Amino acid sequence: MVRYELVGSDLADVRFAISPLNEVVLSLRAWRDPGRFPLHLRWVRSVHESRSALDHETLLALTDARLWTPDFLNPRPASPLTRLDDELASLATIDPALVARDLRAVHGAGSLPRALRGPAPRVLSRIIDALAGYWRRCFAPHWPRMRALLEGDVTFRARQISKHGLAAMFNGLSPQVRLVDATVEVRLRSRLRYTRGTNGGLTLVPSLWTINASTPISEAEPPMIIYAARGVATLWEPQPLAAPGALAALLGAVRAGLLVTLETPASSTELASRLGVTPTAINQHLRALRDGGLLVGVRDGRSVLYRRSPLGDHLVAPDPAAWPG
Known part of the structure; x- marks a missing residue:
């Protein structure tokens, strides 16, 4: 003792x-x-x-x-x-x-x-x-x-x-x-x-x-x-992706969920571990969101960290005052 x-x-x-x-x-x-x-x-x-x-x-x-x-x-x-x-x-x-x-x-x-x-x-x-x-x-x-x-x-x-x-x-x-x-x-x-x-x-x-x-x-x-x-x-249990219904209908449930999640930067490996899928599957969705201007990727050592772009922020939490009236 x-x-x-x-x-x-x-x-x-x-x-x-x-x-x-x-x-x-x-x-x-x-x-x-x-x-x-x-x-x-x-x-x-x-x-x-x-x-x-x-x-x-x-x-x-x-x-x-x-x-x-x-x-x-x-x-x-x-x-x-x-x-x-x-x-x-x-x-x-x-x-x-x-x-x-x-x-x-x-x-x-x-x-x-x-x-x-x-x-x-x-x-x-x-x-x-x-x-x-x-x-x-x-x-x-x-x-x-x-x-x-x-x-x-x-x-x-x-x-x-x-x-x-x-x-x-x-x-x-x-x-x-x-x-x-x-x-x-x-x-x-x-x-x-x-x-x-x-x-x-x-x-x-x-x-x-x-x-x-x-x-x-x-x-x-x-x-x-x-x-x-x-x-x-609970550490390694896959975590469900939550996304607003309208956003999921627009982008698909997985991509909408990733866009909501990526308010905080994360790598594809981290996201794959969190969701219980392969990095290859996650990368396909990340690439599509980035190509659409909704994500940006920043290299951090050997990894690329993804986060929402200003356009992605606007889609997730739109500000009605920003729309032309």
């Missing part, structure tokens, strides 16, 4: 944050043991081809049979708006001694996988390159959808605190977590044991890729609890 003692101002310094790096690293558990993550099987299948160009050896070495991951790859995020680029930049500056310590803590001193052997700076560089490639190919197209669910969880927990208090929120995070007096107890399945103060606050991090609540392996790491976000069962 891990115990975090909240003293004085620490009680008011319990914060929530979201970490793209945490999510991309913890998702590797679903590679190693997909049967443990049945709710993500649709996603695992959807990125199967994209995985072929990745550094499998390094990525799979970042978890062990217990599904543990090194502490330095699960940093305490600063806010709900943390960006992966910022986290990778910070990761590149980490003390090599900490890298070696955390890899040994997961795999044991004499049993490091081949991809993790060698000078710590070189190993760290290889890890960062592997994670960046994984993010681009398998994660980035789906991240807006993932982030929306995580942000929804944070909003729910904040409301719990305001309505029912801190203890009710902690006790609702997981059956393994509870607040007893001023101590947060996390009952772990492992033999990990320590008690420490929070020294400036405790960070709570929702995740799509954890079944049980977890903490850093090392007592020296900043206090943090990673817990399962609410609503993961």
